[in-house]
Amino acid sequence: MSGEVDLKQIDNIVKDKYEADPENLIHILQEINSNYNYLPEPAINRVAERLNIPLTQVYSVSTFYKSFSLEPRGKHLITVCLGTACHVRGGQRLLEKLERKLKIKAGKTTPDRKFTLETVSCLGCCALAPVMVVDEKYYGKVDSAKLKKVLDSYE
Numbered sequence: 095m096s097g098e099v100d101l102k103q104i105d106n107i108v109k110d111k112y113e114a115d116p117e118n119l120i121h122i123l124q125e126i127n128s129n130y131n132y133l134p135e136p137a138i139n140r141v142a143e144r145l146n147i148p149l150t151q152v153y154s155v156s157t158f159y160k161s162f163s164l165e166p167r168g169k170h171l172i173t174v175c176l177g178t179a180c181h182v183r184g185g186q187r188l189l190e191k192l193e194r195k196l197k198i199k200a201g202k203t204t205p206d207r208k209f210t211l212e213t214v215s216c217l218g219c220c221a222l223a224p225v226m227v228v229d230e231k232y233y234g235k236v237d238s239a240k241l242k243k244v245l246d247s248y249e
């Protein structure tokens with residue numbers, strides 16, 4: 095994995111953009127996370143080294159914020175709602191269909207890093223159950239035909 099991380103680029107972010115100031119840790123991690131779609135371990139090590147702060151400090155920030163991921167993530171995040179209303183209206187079946195189509199379990203990322211599949215317990219729009227979200231876009235009353243259409247649009 096370390097071969098994928100350009101340490102020079104990490105140095106540029108830490109030093110040139112954020113003046114190697116530990117106060118900017120969150121911004122630095124945000125930028126790395128958005129470049130790689132996750133926080134690769136070699137990048138985390140480098141940030142700690144360049145900011146001259148303990149590795150544990152970088153990890154505790156990395157795990158505290160939900161927007162950061164320590165695992166590789168897909169280009170698109172698919173979230174399926176499994177809250178009560180969605181569950182009753184087929185949320186679980188929707189999830190199973192997605193797991194079969196993408197050949198991954200919930201919580202995982204496809205090997206080509208195209209999709210990450212996650213679940214959530216309520217998205218606050220129960221009237222549209224079953225609901226799924228791709229990136230920021232909500233899709234309601236998702237049946238098989240709609241699911242196919244949605245997935246095709248991200249291919």
Ligand code: FES
Pocket residue numbers: 175176177178179180181215216217218219220221223225
């Ligand atoms: S239970 Fe799915 S949106 Fe509320």
